[in-house]
Amino acid sequence: MGQVPSRITGKLVMPFQVVFTGCARDDFDRREGIKHLSEKFKLSFQQINKLLASGKSVIKKVDDRHMADKLVTKLWNAGWHSEIRNDQEVILTTASWPEDAALTVHAGQGAETSVEAEQPRNTTLAGEDCSVVVPQSWSVLQDLNRSAVLQAGDLALNQYLVVLKQNASDIAVANGVEDYCAAQIAQCANRVSAAEILVRATPLDREDCMGAFGEVSAEVAGIAVQYLIACVKFGDTIYTMFLWCERKDFEAVRTDFWNIAHGFTVEPPRPSGSNSADQSSPETHTSEELAT
Structure with missing residues (x-):
């Protein structure tokens, strides 16, 4: 479908695309990032697997740049890199952000600024x-x-x-x-x-x-x-x-x-020659007696 002209200006409105890159932040535990995708974005197992397997994916199209910025910040605070594109041009990428950017970026615009306080024990x-x-x-x-x-x-x-x-x-x-x-x-x-x-x-x-x-x-x-x-x-x-x-x-x-x-x-395997608890061949295990 073609772009829809603005009812005010008559010009083509090119929506901002928020792109999930699938790359976790360097200082962020990937497991925690996956957990945040489930909790903060309400994604199912299947949706998270599909998202991570697909590489770069457009997850949102918005006409308001401010809304795009807020989503990028939310992804950043959840541990993930993302981009904003407009007409296929990358106009923002968090890959270039310093790791403490979430403390200041978009402050005052309702963005999340604390991850540690939300993490369960x-x-x-x-x-x-x-x-x-x-x-x-x-x-x-x-x-x-x-x-x-x-x-x-x-x-x-x-x-x-x-x-x-x-x-x-x-x-x-x-x-x-x-x-x-x-x-x-x-x-x-x-x-x-x-x-x-x-x-x-x-x-x-x-x-x-x-x-x-x-x-x-x-x-x-x-x-x-x-x-x-x-x-x-x-x-x-x-x-x-x-x-x-x-x-x-x-x-x-x-x-x-x-x-x-x-x-x-x-755990890494023990060096050869070290003492081990059992050198016998492992049994063929089944799923029996799981819920007793």
């Missing part, structure tokens, strides 16, 4: 060879799954995490992590009652590893629950995270689950 929990950043109320748990390398959650809120791992050389999947994740999702759905696959295996946007995720709803002991299942591959090992809670609470904790999946980290 988190804690880091460690497993056998991995760790996750979780809400402060979570703790390490026992007896959720006998094969887990990490078990955690909040018993009062019925929110849980189980992490299993699998040697990639022990499995045969055509398309790597995404196929493996699809198999884990299907296996979970086959082992619980009233199961429905809500989101099939979808690539998980992480810079440090390959990953995929999906969602399943089910009933466990007569309670409606919903799972987020995420698989990530580090070296020769695939880790599968099963995160679940009561279905009625899932949307409220979706951001926390999403951040856990993105923030999962693995």
